[in-house]
Amino acid sequence: MAGDSGPERVLVAASFVNRVGNGLFNAASALYFTLVVGLPAAQVGAALTIAGVIGLCAGIPGGHLADRHGARAVMAAALTVQAVAMAALVLVETWAALTLVATVDQIAAAVGGAAWGALVARVGGERPAVFRAKLRTFVNLGVVLGTAGAGAALAADTRGGYVALVLGNAASFALCAALLLLLPRYPVLAAPPRQRRRPAFADRPFLAFTALYGAMGLQYPVISLLLPLWISEHTEAPRWTVAALFAFNSAFCVLTQTRIGSRIETPYDGGRAFRTAGLLFLVSCPMMALAAYAPVWAAAGLVLAAVFVHSLGEVWESSAGFALGFGLAPDHAQGQYQGLLGLGFNAGQALAPAILTTAVLGLGTAGWLLLALFFAALGAAGPPLARWGMRTRPQPAAAAEAAAQAP
Structure with missing residues (x-):
């Protein structure tokens, strides 16, 4: 990434780490909930659907928080919540607990996603299209590597292997949040006079x-x-x-x-x-x-x-x-x-x-x-x-x- 600015390299690295973790977990999440936790597939689907629907509602308020209080701080906080929620999955034994933890995770994911968009806009600099394309390249590469890493755990088919994938994803959220602290504190941009609250x-x-x-x-x-x-x-x-x-x-x-x-x-x-x-x-x-x-x-x-x-x-x-x-x-x-x-x-x-x-x-x-x-x-x-x-x-x-x- 020669020629990139320091903030660009930091955000690329943070996004890559995050997506490696996503690849580790997403490839085996359904099997973890059904084979390790022991929940019926229908209950797993219902829990994830409820979490996803509730999470949909959090993106716009989360984006407003990022605009008013700084995208870096909001995204780092959201990633920290996701790290805790993901780690808590290893303690889940019931449908209600899965629904609760998954909902917290999805709310934080929606807030973090909106803040990520705002942060990308600030870090992109003079050639934002080049940066965003490069960012998506490394995001895709992270998912590929994470998915490949999950293959080893799937092949072993042991409880320890599945738990390692869950904790690996939690660690990726935590590391991503830590990397964001290396970014500068971008000042909050003031809205124009008489601007609508939800433009x-x-x-x-x-x-x-x-x-x-x-x-x-x-x-x-x-x-x-x-x-x-x-x-x-x-x-x-x-x-x-x-x-x-x-x-x-x-x-x-x-x-x-x-x-x-x-x-x-x-x-x-x-x-x-x-x-x-x-x-x-x-x-x-x-x-x-x-x-x-x-x-x-x-x-x-x-x-x-x-x-x-x-x-x-x-x-x-x-x-x-x-x-x-x-x-x-x-x-x-x-x-x-x-x-x-x-x-x-x-x-x-x-x-x-x-x-x-x-x-x-x-x-x-x-x-x-x-x-x-x-x-x-x-x-x-x-x-x-x-x-x-x-x-x-x-x-x-x-x-x-x-x-x-x-x-």
Whole structure:
């Protein structure tokens, strides 16, 4: 990371450590709760759903806290709470205890996510797109390494191994919080006079982008949920294809995020990138559907080619989200705006399994084609939304003065 500023290196390191821990835990969390804690899968699902829904409500207040009291302090506090909650999971023995601990964790995660967005906006410096792309590269790499590390515990299949994963994730939260203390104390930015208390809720272009971003987020479970089910139930592709596509998707994003994302800097760039992503998904989804009609090795090749195109779309989509999400948000309210954006994205992710399994798997090939058209339509809305958003942004003082003096 030669040439990076000290704060950039700190935030990259903190995010990497955090995501390694996430990878360790997420790969084995369901098995830990069912095999080690001994809870029925239905109870585990209910506990995590309740926690997730309650956590959705915490992002916007958490972002407001970050704007008013400093993103670094709020994020470090949220990570500390997550470290304690994660460590407490090793003591959980009942459904009620799991629900309580998971809810505390999800509230802290939502608050920390909004504060993280505000902190990224402050640390990004003069070339924020380059930094955010690099940050996502290391985040993806951390998840890959954490998931690989979880494989050893899964192979051993012992209580001690699963507990080690839980405590490893707790330690990653604590280390991440400690690393944030190396960042400077960025001053809180004052809101303009007569500014609304919750300006994000009155910002119609940003609200529209939040809905658009949440809907386009359905592309993530296409790889993690929908395609594996399609391969298993409708194609002749060997089962190892599922593992191969996960590895390929992660590696592709790690290798290309900085190269592509560093060129997408302004909201206008983001709108065009959103359109490009929609067109790539328009190609990838029918390719996945066609695998059901191909012989075994052709099906495997077609699926991997589809994942290549889809992964390229994912990189363009995430880069568009950075450019629009940060570019349309005012500096003094980044936390609140990122909290709202996170709410929209997480709501979409919560609805995605039901939508994808019923609307796409239920309709078969026609469902895939409808999904492709859906993504393309969302992408086409990117450029006009970017233009609308920029028309409604406050003009910088110098530009406003020049406009007032113009004949």
